[in-house]
Amino acid sequence: MILPEEIVYxxxxxxxxxxxxxxxxxxxxxxxxxxxxDKMAQGQDFxxxxxxxxxxxxxxxxxPELQKNTLKAAHPTTRTWPRLxxxxxxxxxxxxFFILFAGDSQAQDFPGVAPLRGDYDIQQTxxxxxxxxxxxxxFHSGVDLTSPEELQVQATARGNVQEVGNTQEGTLYxxxxxxEGLQTLYAGLEEAWVQExxxxxxxxxxxxxVPAQNQxxxxxxxxxxxxxxxxxxxxxxxx
Amino acid sequence: xYLCIMYSKELLKGTLQTIILKLLSxxxxxxxxxxxxxxxxxxxxxxxxxxxxxxxxxxxxEAQGLLTTETVNIGKRVRKYYxxxxxxxxxATARIEEFADFMNTMKALLSxxxxxxx
Numbered sequence: 515m516i517l518p519e520e521i522v523y524x525x526x527x528x529x530x531x532x533x534x535x536x537x538x539x540x541x542x543x544x545x546x547x548x549x550x551x552d553k554m555a556q557g558q559d560f561x562x563x564x565x566x567x568x569x570x571x572x573x574x575x576x577x578p579e580l581q582k583n584t585l586k587a588a589h590p591t592t593r594t595w596p597r598l599x600x601x602x603x604x605x606x607x608x609x610x611f612f613i614l615f616a617g618d619s620q621a622q623d624f625p626g627v628a629p630l631r632g633d634y635d636i637q638q639t640x641x642x643x644x645x646x647x648x649x650x651x652x653f654h655s656g657v658d659l660t661s662p663e664e665l666q667v668q669a670t671a672r673g674n675v676q677e678v679g680n681t682q683e684g685t686l687y688x689x690x691x692x693x694e695g696l697q698t699l700y701a702g703l704e705e706a707w708v709q710e711x712x713x714x715x716x717x718x719x720x721x722x723x724v725p726a727q728n729q730x731x732x733x734x735x736x737x738x739x740x741x742x743x744x745x746x747x748x749x750x751x752x753x
Numbered sequence: 754x755y756l757c758i759m760y761s762k763e764l765l766k767g768t769l770q771t772i773i774l775k776l777l778s779x780x781x782x783x784x785x786x787x788x789x790x791x792x793x794x795x796x797x798x799x800x801x802x803x804x805x806x807x808x809x810x811x812x813x814x815e816a817q818g819l820l821t822t823e824t825v826n827i828g829k830r831v832r833k834y835y836x837x838x839x840x841x842x843x844x845a846t847a848r849i850e851e852f853a854d855f856m857n858t859m860k861a862l863l864s865x866x867x868x869x870x871x
């Protein structure tokens with residue numbers, strides 16, 4: 515049987531080897547402990563067994579690689595649309611918005627303000643980018659905004675709250691339904707002040723952001739979703 | 754993708770999900786290590802699934818709604834058990850039938866005499 519201090523040893527060693535996701539850490543820890551126990555049952559000592567298991571996992575980058583692949587496989591929101599599709603749907607959305615913006619009373623029904631009042635900074639724009647740690651192409655499906663003074667988030671158009679939930683990072687998100695096929699998403703929130711089904715006005719405050727120093731993912735992640743596909747929200751943020 | 758002694762990569766690619774679905778449709782719950790051991794046993798040692806292939810697949814299947822999980826405390830560690838959902842069960846049946854059909858097609862194409870082992 516594996517000893518408690520040996521389990522702790524493995525846990526710390528895995529962390530050092532790049533397994534930093536807490537959820538994945540416990541699952542892989544259990545896997546490795548089982549494998550080590552099997553080997554020890556065949557007569558090997560702990561270190562011998564553990565070293566052999568590590569070798570079977572692969573080269574140096576085996577653990578970061580495993581973590582990257584697992585998180586990528588489980589993450590539902592990373593989209594990698596072919597550029598043509600993203601471009602075409604952006605154009606289609608622009609044209610539709612332009613036509614429908616004709617009447618001023620209808621302006622409230624479409625995103626025409628930024629979700630943060632006053633001055634804001636764009637931390638990350640919409641579109642393809644190189645992941646900071648792993649050399650893979652990622653797609654940022656919205657825009658990340660921060661503001662030095664404003665933590666309150668406002669709805670960018672009139673609509674109904676479709677969903678309020680938790681993101682993978684442990685923050686809250688709010689999904690709002692506007693006209694048919696049009697939605698906006700606000701993620702990175704500490705508090706949500708609306709409920710599912712609630713009708714909201716344009717510029718109504720719907721929640722509050724996690725303060726900048728408390729999270730790794732700074733600011734508000736804002737998306738405009740047209741017919742199920744995210745489009746670049748930047749043209750629709752009027753400062 | 755897997756570490757496999759007998760079969761080529763191309764053949765095994767895409768079958769991992771089917772294998773997992775089948776195992777979990779027959780056994781109520783299994784954890785990762787248990788799955789690798791069961792596959793090794795049932796395949797007579799011919800197929801050894803690597804962790805690098807297994808965990809991304811399990812997590813993807815969970816995200817797709819084919820599996821659900823439950824974590825259980827076992828002393829100093831936490832064990833994650835996987836269960837198949839009804840959606841997963843349907844997928845299992847479909848995939849297995851598809852694979853059987855595939856085998857028959859390949860058998861015809863390659864003129865193989867499939868020996869049915871007892």
